[in-house]
Amino acid sequence: MDFKNSDTIPGPRTEDRLPHTAEAAVKIVIVGGFGVGKTTMVGSVSEIRPLTTEETMTQAGIGVDDNYGSASKTATTVAMDFGRISITDQLVLYLFGTPGQERFWFLWNGLFEGALGAVVLVDTRRLEVSFDVMGRLEERGVPFVVAVNTFPDAPRYPVAELRTALDLPDEIPILDCDVRRRASSRDVLMTLMRFLHSLAVKGALT
Amino acid sequence: MTPPQRRRRAPGGDRPAEVPAPAPPGKEGEIRNPERLFVIGGEGGGERADIDLVTLIVARADPPVSATPEQAALLRLCAAPLSVAELSAYLSLPFSVVTVLITDLLAAELVQARASIVRQKVADRNLLEAVMHGLQKL
Numbered sequence: 001m002d003f004k005n006s007d008t009i010p011g012p013r014t015e016d017r018l019p020h021t022a023e024a025a026v027k028i029v030i031v032g033g034f035g036v037g038k039t040t041m042v043g044s045v046s047e048i049r050p051l052t053t054e055e056t057m058t059q060a061g062i063g064v065d066d067n068y069g070s071a072s073k074t075a076t077t078v079a080m081d082f083g084r085i086s087i088t089d090q091l092v093l094y095l096f097g098t099p100g101q102e103r104f105w106f107l108w109n110g111l112f113e114g115a116l117g118a119v120v121l122v123d124t125r126r127l128e129v130s131f132d133v134m135g136r137l138e139e140r141g142v143p144f145v146v147a148v149n150t151f152p153d154a155p156r157y158p159v160a161e162l163r164t165a166l167d168l169p170d171e172i173p174i175l176d177c178d179v180r181r182r183a184s185s186r187d188v189l190m191t192l193m194r195f196l197h198s199l200a201v202k203g204a205l206t
Numbered sequence: 207m208t209p210p211q212r213r214r215r216a217p218g219g220d221r222p223a224e225v226p227a228p229a230p231p232g233k234e235g236e237i238r239n240p241e242r243l244f245v246i247g248g249e250g251g252g253e254r255a256d257i258d259l260v261t262l263i264v265a266r267a268d269p270p271v272s273a274t275p276e277q278a279a280l281l282r283l284c285a286a287p288l289s290v291a292e293l294s295a296y297l298s299l300p301f302s303v304v305t306v307l308i309t310d311l312l313a314a315e316l317v318q319a320r321a322s323i324v325r326q327k328v329a330d331r332n333l334l335e336a337v338m339h340g341l342q343k344l
Contacts (some may be wrong), residue, residue, distance in 0.1 A: 009279045011296050017286040018262070025260035025289055026337065038338050043343060051295035053259065054301060082259075082291055087340030091333075094260045094289060108301055110258045116337070130211045135215040157209055165209035186344045193338045198227065200331045 004146075016048045018092060025092040028192065029112060031100055031137075032094025032121035033129035037149045038097030039081040041121065041179035045186055046095065054079050055107040078104055100133040112137070117196050118144040119188055124154040127165065134166065145173040145195055147188045158165070171198070257305045262287040262320040270316070280307055281316060 028167075030038045043050045054077045078099075087091045098104060098111065105111050112118065118137055122130045130146075137144050146166065157165070159174050168174065173191045177184045264287045269278035276297070283296055294304045311317040 009283070009296065011283045012286075012288065012292065018288065020264075020286060022262055022287040023322075025262055026333070027260045035301070051292060053291045053294040054298075054300050055248055056300045082295075084289075085340065085344065086291075086321065090263070091336055091340070092260075092289070093337055093340065096259065096291075108259055115259050116334070124209070128212075131210075131212040134212065138215040139217060141217040155207055155209075161209065165211055167212045167214040169214075182344065186341055190338065190341050193334055193341065197331065197334045197338070200334060204331070 003024075012048070019089050020087070021089040021149060022086075022092055023090050025094055027094040027096060027115050028189065029115045029118045029142075030095060030097045030121055031118055031133050031144075032097075032101050033123065033126060036121045036123045036126075036129075037179040038121055041119075041149075041177075041185045042081055042083040042095050042189070044179060044182045044184075047086060048084050050081045050083045052079045052081050055109075057104075057107060068205065078107060080104075080108065100129065105136075109206045112140055112142050115142065117192050118142050119192055120144050120146050122146060122148050123151060124148060124157060124162075131161075134168075142195055143192075143199055145175070145188070145192045147175055147177045147179075149179050150176050167206065171195075257290055257308055257319065259291040260289045262289055263293060263308060264270065264288075264318045264320065265316065266318050267316050276307055277311060277316075281306070284317060287320065297340075315339065 017091050022103045030041055039050060077184050080096055080098050082094055082096045085095070087093050096111065096115075098108075098110075120130055120137070122132055130170070134144070134146075146162075146168065148162070162174055163170070173195050175188065175191055179188075180187050263280075263284045265281045265284045267281070267283040273281065276299070279295060279297060281292055288296075290301065290304055290308065293308075294301045297304060299307075308317060310317070312319060
């Protein structure tokens with residue numbers, strides 16, 4: 001990027017600008033393994049073309065992870081795709097798709113601490129990839145729902161069997177989705193919001 | 207076919223995030239201009255404002271003559287409110303570098319930061335209902 005000509009830096013398109021009344025933003029984090037559909041989900045509900053924020057990563061964390069076999073994935077920058085949904089003229093919701101490995105999480109200050117909640121996106125062909133993510137969220141006390149992205153060739157398990165395998169309590173919603181479809185991705189987010197709402201109601205009663 | 211089996215974890219079992227070791231000097235091309243990132247961050251060093259990915263930033267003034275090219279670019283971008291994540295994306299700069307830039311601009315009163323809403327122990331019901339209402343319109 002040539003900052004000497006800062007006039008030429010492409011900013012948001014006119015229709016992608018937030019109104020001046022926008023005063024607060026909330027975020028939801030979508031976590032999952034590589035290729036599980038995080039960016040697809042962000043893109044299917046976002047009002048802007050998904051953008052990418054980067055953070056530099058030290059060499060220390062590189063080469064440890066088998067999932068980073070390809071050369072392009074071992075770069076010193078780590079990327080996170082995100083999208084945006086304007087809720088009202090004052091309130092904006094951001095959706096971040098982040099890799100499941102915790103060492104990425106601390107790169108972005110308060111990524112989970114400030115989030116309303118999380119969606120754990122799973123692929124039943126590689127269910128175990130999501131185990132550690134769920135454990136981390138449990139440890140941090142971040143409420144989450146589990147969305148199973150239905151790939152055509154993936155094994156289909158009854159929800160009860162999945163719940164047992166994932167060792168999840170009954171109140172945590174588990175649902176199937178097709179993240180390529182806007183309505184399906186929206187349903188996942190609505191399920192998370194209803195779950196958070198039920199926790200808020202329960203919290204107010206106790 | 208039986209799925210693999212996970213075991214639930216308890217809240218609070220979290221360890222503090224490991225502090226990454228400083229990067230050893232990389233081979234040429236492995237690290238992109240680390241000096242440049244330092245220069246962009248300015249001399250303030252260390253102290254960063256408490257800025258989240260979704261903190262909304264709004265310019266309070268046109269870029270002064272003294273502004274660096276990066277500061278000027280950032281100020282032009284946030285003529286209307288823009289999240290730190292979006293600023294990072296449009297400027298093609300890492301989040302931490304944008305945070306340092308904003309810290310300097312906040313100190314110079316050239317930008318305003320509109321606080322992000324942080325999750326309370328129990329989220330605010332009115333806020334959750336507002337988000338649900340907004341999602342229903344999608």
